[in-house]
Amino acid sequence: MGRHSLPDDRPARAAGAAGAGATGQTGGTGGGDGAGGGRLRRRTVALATVLVLAVAGGVGLAARNGLLSTGPDCDDAGGRLDVVASPDIAPALREIADDLRAQRVTSDGNCLDVRVTARENSVVATSLATARNTPDFDVWIADSSVWTERAKGSGDGVPLLSAGGVASSPVTLATAPAAARTLGWPSRTHSWAQLAALAGEPGKLRLGSADPARSATGLLALAGISVSTRGPESDTRIAATAKALSARTSDTDGAVPRTLALDPADASRADRNDAVFLSEQAAFTHNRKTSDDKDLRLLYPSDGVPRLDYPYHLVDERRQSTDQSRAAVRFMGLLGNRDALDVLQKHGFRTADAPAAATDSLVRTAGGQAPQPYAQASAGPAGRPSSELIAQTLGMWTITVQSARLTTVVDASGSMAAPVPGRDGQSRMDVTKASLIQALRQFTAEDEVGLWDFATTLDGDRDYRRLVPTAELGSPVRGGTTHRARLNAAFARLAPVPGGATGLYDTTLAAWQEAQKGYVPGKFNAVVILTDGSNQDQASIGRAALISRLQALADPQRPVPLIAIAVGPDADRDDIHEIARTTGGAGYQVSDPAEIQVVILKAIMTAGDTARAAANAP
Incomplete structure (x- = not known):
């Protein structure tokens, strides 16, 4: 050739x-x-x-x-x-x-x-x-x-x-010398979950990071915590860790080492950290420029260390x-x-083709020391987070840190009664409800979530119903319960309407307009719409007119992305994607409604990126 x-x-x-x-x-x-x-x-x-x-x-x-x-x-x-x-x-x-x-x-x-x-x-x-x-x-x-x-x-x-x-570098926990001694460095090792638990206890470990939305190091570490944390309340504990971490984040990786309490005189300062998520290479660069008493010490979590792969x-x-x-x-x-x-x-940097291999001098300069498992950079599930887990983690970070205001709109047409293959007779609606209830656990008490359903002529001439208003999940409601409990119950009651068709376009416009009117500054505002079909209401607004209306009503100062999820083989993802991206959102396709939880978090991640790009555009 x-x-x-x-x-x-x-x-x-x-x-x-x-x-x-x-x-x-x-x-x-x-x-x-x-x-x-x-x-x-x-x-x-x-x-x-x-x-x-x-x-x-x-x-x-x-x-x-x-x-x-x-x-x-x-x-x-x-x-x-x-x-x-x-x-x-x-x-x-x-x-x-x-x-x-x-x-x-x-x-x-x-x-x-x-x-x-x-x-x-x-x-x-x-x-x-x-x-x-x-x-x-x-x-x-x-x-x-x-x-x-x-x-x-x-x-x-x-x-x-x-x-x-081109190269590689493990993601580690870098500590000030005093904190390293408290953590038993170098002889004692910790899992990601153990480190997160310490960071969650007042006075135990002030943990900092670069913003996971802007830092792969911070995001990979948070994903390691996510996969390492187990148990029935794992989602709640992970969200709590993210919330605590959000108060101690830096804008860039380069600023992170400066937040450590390397000088004993800084140990009592509230704005100083005991430990931070940092790459081995960043620790190497820092230590090469400092004196021994201000060198970082590196802990390599025992259940696997993800790596930057350049x-x-x-x-x-x-x-x-x-x-x-x-x-x-x-x-x-x-x-x-x-x-x-x-x-x-x-x-x-370590080499790309042998990411676990590093010279002893490189590791020593960076602050690593045996028996810390620095030669097993990607061992264990926490060291190999999947792209799906990364997207979920970033979506969780977005709603945990910024707080979310979501209007959830669920298709209640008759086709939602169709059975899902391989689900023991469960219908699309059954699996959708279970996935939404699971997704709700990712949200904090400050997040606002509401619920609509839609079919055709569901409420008089309207194709939609407002079932639960959009409000903070932790807010009290009648009966001594909370908005979260009321929403969970409403999800559980969702049912297909026999003979109901898909009134998608009118519902989309109405839900989006209401979300825009109720926009809350400082929160991630969005409409999440789930449908298993295309618009079947012949009397509704047309597709071109819907897009034109959304474009005319859009306000860059009050962004409300539409996250549209096509459920099953009959839904038209291309149609809803074209509509959704008019608002800064996107359309997604799931073959199994059980995937909805994951897709919502991935969609929030993508919509958050789009919003940041629009905000930073000249």
Whole structure:
């Protein structure tokens, strides 16, 4: 395979449009119809072959096959590569790029000119997920695959092509020396759940973190706590831990070490922490610059330590020129060379292909010491949180920290009586009710939740009924009970209406308008609508008119995203997604109503990202 195996019929970046409106995601296989789409797909397949050769087989193999050229003579015009990287790894990447530039390393005869810009991972992920602007970079190296999932958004974001990982670093608990002694460091180990329990007891452990909505380190640690905490009241305990942590969060990872009580004189200060969630690499960087008495001590939880994996992605590769995409492949391959690995290790990173392996000197500098299990970076379920768990954790964090105001709208049409396969005769409504009751346990007393149901002509000429007003779950109601108990009972009473059809559009508009009128500043306001069908009320507002009304009524200062969940095979996810995204929300599909709890939390995560992007837009 030679130079012409990757044809490029499109203009270079200066004339090409990237990002906005693109479809597809990781894998970069999306493309248009017709001959142009075919060329894009063929080019992506060809580039994927180069990635396999360059990454799996090494740069040497790729060079022997004529894919990557080397030599002192080069054309400076075509080797420019713009890389956006996580702030912690950007200095190491710049050092590597400078060395390559000094050596006049080439890609296809062009001098490789890599320009590295540091940007906060959450900002990049949100920008790619919403596709608001054309990306001004060719490669993205985040600190965690968490951000890749976030960048997917609801499926409308900028496509990314994965090329493997660059480095790794375990997520740990970093403590001040005095707190380390109290915790029995280094001989005593703790699970995530034990550490969370200590943080929940007044006076035991002041625990801090970077905001999990902006920090993969904070989010992975919180997910570790979630999977490690067991028992009938586990949801409540996890939410309590998140609430306590929210009072001691920093905006960025870089600010976290400064919150520790490293000076004995600061031990009594209420704004100082005894311990923080921190990556091994961040602790390494801190300790390398301080004296021994202010060095951090690292605890590696015994039930598994998740890791930052620094994934390497080509950004909207279909819109890159051949020179740009091949330079990106070239740089990825060179990051696996011994010289580059030495630079990464010098900056405190472990290798990507052997994430548990680290030199003793790296661990000692970072503050680790045997018998802490630092060589088992990903052992145990708490060390390998799934993407679903990550999304649930972030959704839980959003509603726990910000508090939520949700109007829940449930389809009560006759089709909700249909049995769910594999559920022992339970109907769609039965499983939906159980999932909603389970989801309600994730919410705190300060969260506000209400309930509507809908079919056709359910209340006179109206397709909907307001069953329970939207109010704080902890507020008292008649009979000496709480709003939470009343809502639980109302969920349990939900039943399909025999012969009722799906009055979706009028209900959607009415629920959304009421939620907007009742908007509470400072809370996450949203409407959650669940339906197993498409609109069947022929007398209702039409789809185009509904979207037009939502657009006209939307107020950026009072955002109320619509989270629409299509339940079962007969629901039209594309229809509700198009409607929901008009409000900053999205549509989702579940084959089994039991998945509703998970999807609600994932949807809250995505809607929260969209709201943050809108708030930060120029």
